[in-house]
Amino acid sequence: MNPPNPAPTLSAAAHEPATAPASLARDLLELTKPRITTMAVISVAAGYTLGSRGPVALALAGAVLCAATLLASGASALNQWLESETDQWMTRTASRPLPQGRLASSVALGFGVLLVASGLVLMTMAGGALAASIGLVTVALYVLAYTPLKRTTPLCTVIGAVPGALPPLMGWAAGAGSLTAEAWLLFAILFLWQMPHFLAIAWLYRDDYARAGQPMLPVVDPSGAATARQAVLYAAALLPVSLLPSVLGIAREPYFAVALVSGVALLVASLRMGLTRSMADARLLLRVSILYLPVLLGTMVWARQPF
Amino acid sequence: MQATTFWALSALFLLLQIALVGWLLRQRRALLPGSREAAVVQTELVWTLVPAALVVALALMAAGLGRASWSRPRLVDAPARVEARGLP
Numbered sequence: 001m002n003p004p005n006p007a008p009t010l011s012a013a014a015h016e017p018a019t020a021p022a023s024l025a026r027d028l029l030e031l032t033k034p035r036i037t038t039m040a041v042i043s044v045a046a047g048y049t050l051g052s053r054g055p056v057a058l059a060l061a062g063a064v065l066c067a068a069t070l071l072a073s074g075a076s077a078l079n080q081w082l083e084s085e086t087d088q089w090m091t092r093t094a095s096r097p098l099p100q101g102r103l104a105s106s107v108a109l110g111f112g113v114l115l116v117a118s119g120l121v122l123m124t125m126a127g128g129a130l131a132a133s134i135g136l137v138t139v140a141l142y143v144l145a146y147t148p149l150k151r152t153t154p155l156c157t158v159i160g161a162v163p164g165a166l167p168p169l170m171g172w173a174a175g176a177g178s179l180t181a182e183a184w185l186l187f188a189i190l191f192l193w194q195m196p197h198f199l200a201i202a203w204l205y206r207d208d209y210a211r212a213g214q215p216m217l218p219v220v221d222p223s224g225a226a227t228a229r230q231a232v233l234y235a236a237a238l239l240p241v242s243l244l245p246s247v248l249g250i251a252r253e254p255y256f257a258v259a260l261v262s263g264v265a266l267l268v269a270s271l272r273m274g275l276t277r278s279m280a281d282a283r284l285l286l287r288v289s290i291l292y293l294p295v296l297l298g299t300m301v302w303a304r305q306p307f
Numbered sequence: 308m309q310a311t312t313f314w315a316l317s318a319l320f321l322l323l324q325i326a327l328v329g330w331l332l333r334q335r336r337a338l339l340p341g342s343r344e345a346a347v348v349q350t351e352l353v354w355t356l357v358p359a360a361l362v363v364a365l366a367l368m369a370a371g372l373g374r375a376s377w378s379r380p381r382l383v384d385a386p387a388r389v390e391a392r393g394l395p
Binding site for chain 1: 309313314316323324327346355357358361369
């Protein structure tokens with residue numbers, strides 16, 4: 001698929017490198033995808049707290065979260081560096097620093113490598129070798145597998161959901177020093193959650209993805225039927241899986257009620273989008289999915305059973 | 308009640324899963340091999356089988372099967388009644 005036309009928002013002022021320190025700082029910050037990084041760090045924090053035995057040591061937890069922030073930011077910067085060409089074809093991403101030419105490609109690459117390297121060093125020191133290894137695998141899968149596969153197959157989403165679900169595992173490994181079945185349960189919750197969340201985004205921006213030559217599911221199946229079925233299926237799978245922490249005694253009873261109600265809300269929002277396939281319902285599903293994760297993980301941490 | 312809800316919802320999901328896989332397989336047989344539609348169905352089959360594998364693996368772990376190691380004693384494993392016996 002060849003991109004036919006650049007995104008309409010591509011400004012005429014493109015390719016003028018930024019000079020002011022404030023705008024450079026803003027561009028570097030934008031390179032780190034702050035919202036995605038925040039979500040990843042929240043899930044690392046949940047994994048760390050749930051995996052820790054006894055009270056959480058705040059200084060150590062802070063260092064682990066700093067390391068996770070560096071790793072997630074670095075991975076995002078490298079992702080934007082790799083996608084600088086395709087980003088200019090998408091309305092959603094055309095205003096990013098690289099497609100706009102506000103940042104040199106080499107600066108983005110260097111910044112990303114520096115963040116990842118410092119994140120790995122700090123994670124090794126604060127969270128141990130296992131957590132750092134998971135961090136490295138996460139970055140490698142995201143940058144070297146998911147990002148290039150976006151141009152070739154709709155299955156990239158399933159593959160990309162693996163690095164997307166690894167952050168709580170990294171947090172757990174940092175807190176506990178090993179990986180037990182509970183950590184994999186967190187992985188499964190994050191993995192399944194990403195599908196309705198991402199399919200809502202992919203449906204909303206399907207024209208963008210098509211223009212950029214990225215064959216996401218809503219692009220190869222323009223009717224949206226497959227997108228709808230998969231969003232519902234993954235939300236239906238997430239519902240029982242999200243109850244397991246309570247069933248297995250990892251989280252106390254209030255978690256069960258919160259997981260059940262929020263899981264049903266996500267399933268209903270997925271069903272609505274599936275039935276109407278309207279932009280409004282896709283936006284609703286996106287909002288519900290964004291709320292779902294912090295609510296679920298926050299409740300799980302709050303209601304956790306002590307070791 | 309919690310365990311019952313979990314197993315009931317898992318069973319519902321698996322029924323949905325089986326119905327979808329069956330439907331997709333029938334679709335695939337009806338389509339021209341190598342066509343764009345057949346490729347989409349093939350892709351969707353993979354998408355569909357992934358959560359099934361996850362749910363089954365977790366259900367086996369929850370049922371205490373497999374080699375999963377839990378970091379703390381599970382509530383489901385806890386004895387319902389503990390007998391205290393004095394020294395003879």
